[in-house]
Amino acid sequence: MSKVTASCSSCRHQQALEAYDAINVAERPSLKEKVKDGSLFVWECPVCGTHNLAVYKTLYHDPEDRLMVWLLPDGEALDPRTKALEGHLDDYTLRIVRDTGSLVEKVNIWDAGLDDAVMEMAKYVTKVELSRKHGAEMLDIPLRFYRIEGPDHEIVLSFPLGGQMHVVNIGFNVYEDCKAILDRNPDARPAPGFAEVDSVWLAKYFR
Template sequence: MDKLTRFTKEELACPKCGKVHLCDRYSVINVTEKPELKEKVLMNKLFVFHCEECGLTAPLTYESVYVDTKRKMILYLTPEMTDNTRKSIDQWEKVDASHKRIVTNLNDLKEKILIADNLLDDRIVEFMKIEHLKQLEKEMKDDNLLNILFDYKGTQYYFMVFFEKKGIGRIPVSPEYYRDVEHRYSGKIGSRNNGKFQEIDMKWAGDIMFERN
């Protein structure tokens, strides 16, 4: 399996004005080889469609493999799981890496990158999110919690919480708390680490926490 960056030029018609664009479509993004691509992903400049004719800017999510050779991390981005996707993931299983993850959207992809940048374990972060749900119970009574995402500024970690009506909130979390959760759950993680591609999200963490599997 070739881990180097690959892209094709594809014609894409603007959904608003119809103007045809030639877009780069990356099947593999290797950020150890091309660090500037990581910045583009994080700044929403890579998975995006922009039409200079009518000004439309829209996210463009497609199947793509994000490879960080230095960190031994492979993030398989796919909005849907087709038979071809499964076959492709099987091929990528042959590549040696310590963190293999499947993500279904750009926010989750970016979150995994930020977590790795802080040398944290995404599985611990998902356990932390579940523990924070208790704090959010009151707000969840009359609003829909859409997502919780890890973010950071300097040495301060945050959870960004996204509510349907109330909008975005920010909960600071400390490195000490991270280490406490790590201490409490490292045993449970160790026994489930099979080295294969996994979707690590709140559902994954919840299943382990409440022993649903």
């Protein structure tokens, strides 16, 4: 653990927080659920009571699922020591994310047994669908995987709109169709090593 200083989003109060330098869920299994529901990163302002999302550099590591995700806010680059490790982590999925919400989403995707590259494509397809019904601005909404639901494994995506969180369910067949497309385009798989897989990544291949 190390100390970081966070600023309340509402009253700007400066608060010292304990930050995890690394989150190893094999050593501390209880942390996984707290990452999945985001609670690990939520802190309450002692002055005004606002719930804030802490943002700091940390490494999420799940040795069992072979998943490592670096949360590097502010466009920070991977440090050289980690870079040197990449070649020794062949059987791992290695990711970089830039915000806490994206880390939570990655962990939820892997925990559901799904693939984040396929999910990025399924989210894009869904945004195109939503924009046909509700207008072009829907193309810019940040959709996130939330969970799998029901006997048909419907995929629940969440998004903020008008100050509220909304959800949209899509059929598992959408995910399967996207997986088939990616399987036919091996060049469009994320590069080896720590990769950023998000809507910007997807736009390089499909748009």
